[in-house]
Amino acid sequence: MNKRIYKLESNETGKLMLIFTSLVAVYMLLSVICTAVSNSSSTDTAFLMKTIFVFIGALIIVLTGVAMIKRLYNLLFTDEGFVRLSFPVKNHEHLNSNLKLAAARLGIMLIIFFTGLGISDSIAKERVERWGVGNLYSDIVDNYTMNGLSSPVAKTVLTIVILIIAFAVIAANIYLSFVFTLTVSSRICGKYNILQKKGVIFISGIVMYNVHLLIMDLFSRIEYSYSEWLAFGKGYDLFGPDCCLISAIDRPVINILIYGVTAVLMYRISANILDKKLDI
């Protein structure tokens, strides 16, 4: 039965997502072409052009996320929920299908997006300052080699893998924050028979945002203290040149831990509300 709910979700969102993905693909292709034909002497124009491409490409990806969240909103707060929640599946399967398909689609879009940026960068490499992830590998490997790290290539790959995981975890956390806000709001509205549902979502959203700021501020301070410790030489006594690697991956690792744990917690609470406490 699980497969059916995935198929339904895929059928219902397929066309829209195909349009969004095609838009990103066409857009990035345009970015590559424009970079290739642009005037190499004008650094400002190249920078402006790239900024516009990055901004609009990112906007399309964000809109995809919004469209998927909107589907979940329809499930929990509109009459469509009566249809969807009558299906013979556990309620959290609706959440799972929404999350997994959103992750897959956003992942594909991001790969297209960053591949486009990377190709643009490598074309523009000799003309303008470096941009995007296209040259991330060479930047890091140059840095590690210059600082005398052993196995700089392997450590660069490790750094990039950790960066990608951190990026994915942060994106999942942001998505789940919206999901969490919706499910908790739904629970509050059901429990206290509140009809002003949008108001409850708005207030829950503000609370969530502030909690998020507080937690991130706390961990920025921890990370800052740790970086100071590394920078003032004590780290070099312990790790030698690998201090350079540690300072590159400490923040992403902290992000993976914090955003990962809170994402899992938010998912568990949301799934529990959907299965056991929902009241539409």
Next chain:
Amino acid sequence: MSTLVECKSLSHIYGKKKALDDINLTICSGRIVGLFGPNGSGKTTLIKILTGMIHDESGSIVICGTAVGERSKALVSYSPDRVVYNAGSKVSDLLDMYELMYEDFDKGTAEENLKKLNIEKEGYVGKLSKGNAEKVQILLTMSRKARLFILDEPFNGVDPVTKEGIIKIMLGCVPEDSSLLISTHQIGDVEQALDEAIFINEGKILFHRSVEEIRSETGRSLAETYMEEFR
């Protein structure tokens, strides 16, 4: 006759208000049961609990031997008190969706009935008249081979001709070993079809008896008994 639904000491609270208060109820197979009561009496809350739309109840509730959950949802076919389909969906999309999600959905019968009612398969739900949209919802709900059909206010805002059409669909589709629970304020329209009636008020069941018994004991029709009870 086997027991389809069994509720014991079922209660539900909204904030500080008791929507259902210690409900004990048994519905057997092969029955058409009316659920009647004034606005805010707890009818829709009871239906939502039976269909798994509300989970926060106390007491026990069993449908065909299983607790309310994904298994019971496979046995219950439910139509809410208003049209709940996405206005941007085509009727054919809904047919496909029901076919995909419910193993017991009979798409052929549903399509035949749509033809009989002159409803375009390729039409959008949002462009259908209120009566036709209601018909589509009831038709899809009743095109399953479910054990328990639940219709909440199926005649909301529809004209007498449409109402007659809905009643025909409703009664023509209930298999012998299944039951139909119908909640409506228009008692006179369904009275002849009913086997049992449940009167509910302020979250409590006032009585649950066969319609014949009510008629013979009171000497009045069900609609008149309702008026007498709640006036």
